[in-house]
Amino acid sequence: MTDVDPDFAGPSRDKAAEIALVDDAAIEAAVDRVIEAAVRQRTKEVNSDLGASGIPGPYPDDMFPTEADYQWVRTWFTPFYDRDPTLVTGMAASLAGAKGALNSGRATVVANASSAVEQWAGATRDDFKTYFLDPFPNAVANQKVVVDELCVVLAGYEAVLRQGRRDAEKIADDTAKVLDSLDDCTSAEVLVVLGIITAATTVIGAIPAAGAALGLGGSMALIRGGAQFGAAGVESARIKGDTVEGVLQSMVDGCKALQDTMDGVEQGLADALSESGEAVGRVLSAGNPLDVTALLPHEPNGDGVTDVTDGDRPGSEEWRGRR
Numbered sequence: 001m002t003d004v005d006p007d008f009a010g011p012s013r014d015k016a017a018e019i020a021l022v023d024d025a026a027i028e029a030a031v032d033r034v035i036e037a038a039v040r041q042r043t044k045e046v047n048s049d050l051g052a053s054g055i056p057g058p059y060p061d062d063m064f065p066t067e068a069d070y071q072w073v074r075t076w077f078t079p080f081y082d083r084d085p086t087l088v089t090g091m092a093a094s095l096a097g098a099k100g101a102l103n104s105g106r107a108t109v110v111a112n113a114s115s116a117v118e119q120w121a122g123a124t125r126d127d128f129k130t131y132f133l134d135p136f137p138n139a140v141a142n143q144k145v146v147v148d149e150l151c152v153v154l155a156g157y158e159a160v161l162r163q164g165r166r167d168a169e170k171i172a173d174d175t176a177k178v179l180d181s182l183d184d185c186t187s188a189e190v191l192v193v194l195g196i197i198t199a200a201t202t203v204i205g206a207i208p209a210a211g212a213a214l215g216l217g218g219s220m221a222l223i224r225g226g227a228q229f230g231a232a233g234v235e236s237a238r239i240k241g242d243t244v245e246g247v248l249q250s251m252v253d254g255c256k257a258l259q260d261t262m263d264g265v266e267q268g269l270a271d272a273l274s275e276s277g278e279a280v281g282r283v284l285s286a287g288n289p290l291d292v293t294a295l296l297p298h299e300p301n302g303d304g305v306t307d308v309t310d311g312d313r314p315g316s317e318e319w320r321g322r323r
Helices: 010-017 024-053 078-082 085-102 106-117 122-133 136-184 196-205 209-213 219-226 244-284
Strands: 188-193 236-241
Touching: 010 136, 010 196, 024 078, 024 136, 024 244, 078 136, 078 244, 085 136, 106 122, 136 188, 136 196, 136 236, 136 244, 196 244, 236 244
Parallel strands: none
Antiparallel strands: 188 236
């Protein structure tokens, strides 16, 4: 078993934090620009259509669009800032606290206990050493790996939420630009690069190479090598059109593509973590007590045990976790 870095998930957490957070107000402001541009350009289209029809002006106001007609645009962007990435950061901090408890000196206490156990008699001494003292350091290291893995997945999830906000703002910004370009009387098009897949891959890929050799049957390796996002969605969207309606439809298509890609990457993270959870479950449900100690060392049960130091071999019911 390779020793576990105390901050093994740190590189992934740092990579997620490097993705600048776009706040709610910035996305809402970008959507405001879309609505304003849509009203402005649609008004020009109506004027042009009425003029071409030969209907003399001036025309009544109710023939022209207002911002109220385009409030539906907001509903396509709300999902991207409904979830707050900083909440995920808080969850990761709580897990780091759990890992801190694992690093808090319990191994030293167990080491001190080892000398006391040497004074015990016969089989009890041997069993306690085999099922509790010897597996303890390895089990603690494996528990750290499990916590690390959860932290890495949370970092990946945080990256998805952060990048989703950035991509949503970009879709809105480029939609407003394409709408404004309709003044040129030509069809406009902008390619929006969606960074979700790249962001998640970068964050997960930041796990140190040693991670492939750590854990319970390679549980960390399941995240490192198993979370493949290539098929999770698309990496770009095109905002285009030669009418307001056409441009807004491409915006809707872009938002759908972004949401589908976010969902796909999140599912990839969940699937990889599920595989690791199954690996942990197989260890804990193992029939061989020594297999179980890879995660959970066995200790005297405490209830109903008259004397585990009397030299007689205790029954299995007297060792927690062995039943």
